Amino acid sequence: MILAVASGKGGTGKTTLSVNLARVLGSGVRLFDCDVEEPNCHLFLRGTTREAETVAIPVPHVDESLCDGCGECGRFCEYHAIVSFGTKPLVFPEMCHGCGGCAKVCPKKAIREVDKRVGVVETLQAENITLIQGRLDVGVAMAPPLIRAVKARLRNGVPAILDAPPGTSCPVVATLRGADFVVLVTEPTPFGLHDLKLAVGTVRELRIPFGVVVNRVGIGDERVHAFCGREDIPILLEIPDDRRIAEAYSKGNLIVEALPEYRGLFQSLIEKTMSLKNAGGV
Ligand code: SF4
Numbered sequence: 001m002i003l004a005v006a007s008g009k010g011g012t013g014k015t016t017l018s019v020n021l022a023r024v025l026g027s028g029v030r031l032f033d034c035d036v037e038e039p040n041c042h043l044f045l046r047g048t049t050r051e052a053e054t055v056a057i058p059v060p061h062v063d064e065s066l067c068d069g070c071g072e073c074g075r076f077c078e079y080h081a082i083v084s085f086g087t088k089p090l091v092f093p094e095m096c097h098g099c100g101g102c103a104k105v106c107p108k109k110a111i112r113e114v115d116k117r118v119g120v121v122e123t124l125q126a127e128n129i130t131l132i133q134g135r136l137d138v139g140v141a142m143a144p145p146l147i148r149a150v151k152a153r154l155r156n157g158v159p160a161i162l163d164a165p166p167g168t169s170c171p172v173v174a175t176l177r178g179a180d181f182v183v184l185v186t187e188p189t190p191f192g193l194h195d196l197k198l199a200v201g202t203v204r205e206l207r208i209p210f211g212v213v214v215n216r217v218g219i220g221d222e223r224v225h226a227f228c229g230r231e232d233i234p235i236l237l238e239i240p241d242d243r244r245i246a247e248a249y250s251k252g253n254l255i256v257e258a259l260p261e262y263r264g265l266f267q268s269l270i271e272k273t274m275s276l277k278n279a280g281g282v
């Protein structure tokens, strides 16, 4: 089963949930930190790096001696990463998605592809958890290709947890695609509700079964619960606003280890997601 953990905004406890679920799932689980702009699962699972592989995408390089300035490449590129004004085209590699389309449409075969490094995929071993994390290079804005490289390490039949980037943009969609179930983490506040609604819209569009975890229950109000009730969205877990959890977090400790009485809650979340997924989801 591939379980993705996402949230409409950062700071809701998404990574906390991911690392604790991984620890509860235990032996053989693979945890994928897809928040490639700021991977932080490793702060809680101190492991040793087994592998580090650089990831590159193919970007166009124009041979000016062959180009006649026809502009076909620029008209094709929907990302405006290659632009021609009746002249030899300008290439903006930082905007290129590496789709290869411009090279295919060039009638003069003037475009060849060259590799542009975007980041690295690291594999760490933290006791019985394999952590795979992407790390985007500084100044690189194109997260989805690196996220896809991280997810290329998914293994058939091996349980996996995907820690998604915050928000609802392309990197989140790249993470969630192919997941069997999505857990949306939120807080019971007006901001939490606002971002939860956006996240719900995204997972519904992707047609992936999902449920909600409400973190820091005790702050805010009841509007998140009311929304989930109206929308028939299961609340899978409620994590109380417990000062001891914040303390464990600030020290980089796992809740299920610092506060073993919470272990059962995380275990029950896994069981609920499995049964909802098997029942065909929400
Ligand atoms: S490879 Fe694709 S995204 Fe990149 S410049 Fe060419 S058409 Fe645009």
Ligand code: SF4
Residues within 6 Å of the ligand: 062, 066, 067, 068, 069, 070, 071, 072, 073, 074, 084, 087, 088, 089, 105, 106, 107, 108, 109, 110, 111
């Ligand atoms: S499509 Fe080829 S020939 Fe036409 S402008 Fe682009 S690189 Fe030059």
